[in-house]
Amino acid sequence: xxxxxxxxxxxxxxxxxxxxxxxxxxxxxxxxxxxxxxxxxxxxxxxxxxxxxxxxxxxxxxxxxxxxxxxxxxxxxxxxxxxxxxxxxxxxxxxxxxxxxxxxxxxxxxxxxxxxxxxxxxxxxxxxxxxxxxxxxxxxxxxxxxxxxxxxxxxx
Numbered sequence: 726x727x728x729x730x731x732x733x734x735x736x737x738x739x740x741x742x743x744x745x746x747x748x749x750x751x752x753x754x755x756x757x758x759x760x761x762x763x764x765x766x767x768x769x770x771x772x773x774x775x776x777x778x779x780x781x782x783x784x785x786x787x788x789x790x791x792x793x794x795x796x797x798x799x800x801x802x803x804x805x806x807x808x809x810x811x812x813x814x815x816x817x818x819x820x821x822x823x824x825x826x827x828x829x830x831x832x833x834x835x836x837x838x839x840x841x842x843x844x845x846x847x848x849x850x851x852x853x854x855x856x857x858x859x860x861x862x863x864x865x866x867x868x869x870x871x872x873x874x875x876x877x878x879x880x881x
Contacts (some may be wrong), residue, residue: 726730728868728871728872728875729757729761730761730872731758732758732871732874732875732876732878733761733763733764733766733767735863735875735878735879736766736767736768736817736822736878737763738767738839739769739857741767741768741815741816741817741873741878741879742768742813742814742816742817743758743767743768743769743815743816743817743818743819744768744770744771744809744810744813744815744817744818744819745758745770745771745772745811745820745821745822745870745874746784746792746806746808746812746818746820747771747772747773747774747820747821748773748780748805748820748821748822748823749797749821749822749823749824749825749838749862750821750825750870751773751775751861751863751865752771752773752820752868753863753866753867753873754771754821754866754867754870754871755770755771755773756773757868757871758868761794769813769814769815770812770813770815771809772784772809772812774786774805774808775805777791777796777822779797780801780804780805780808781809781842783807783812783848784804784809784811784812784847785804785807785808786801786804786805786806786808786810787804789837789847790804796822796841797822797823797824797837797838797839797848798839798851799824799839799841800820801822801839802820802822802839802841802850803820803823803841803843803848803850803871804820804821805818805820805822805841805846806818806819806835806841806842806843806848806850806875807843807859808820809821810843810844810848811841813825816843816845817842817843817844817877818841818842818843818872819840819841819842819843819865819870819873819874820839820840820843820844821826821838821840821866821870822839823836823837823838823839823853823855823862823866824836825859825866826837826858826862827859827861828860834854835862836853836854836855836856836857837852837853837854837860838852838853838854838855838862838865838866838869839851839852839853840853840858840866840870840873840875842874842877849873849877851867851873853865853869855869876879
């Protein structure tokens with residue numbers, strides 16, 4: 726069983742729904758999830774909030790959060806996960822924000838990624854430093870988000 730199949734099984738067993746907000750992965754996580762037959766049983770939807778404007782206007786990340794913490798931060802990842810959950814009325818929201826390269830953004834490094842999971846009663850966020858080119862960083866971030874969600878569901 727691959728990780729997406731495992732995620733689907735755990736989401737179905739938990740009878741929970743999932744939504745996603747992605748930045749640096751550009752929709753790759755949603756692509757992986759929707760490639761799985763039956764993902765409509767648990768997956769509500771996702772959004773690529775690549776720009777700060779999209780983060781603010783589409784998923785409700787507070788402007789002050791972006792101004793004070795930056796688009797690649799723990800706080801922004803949490804706000805994105807909560808925003809996805811609210812936008813799609815899902816039980817669980819996952820968010821990914823980071824720098825895939827080749828440029829950098831104020832105070833961040835290529836490969837720096839924050840992944841957050843949000844549910845009504847719990848929020849978690851983890852920071853990662855992935856290696857490789859843009860494509861490799863995106864792939865690692867999407868795969869790690871799936872792994873984190875599986876671990877989260879195993880704890881619940």
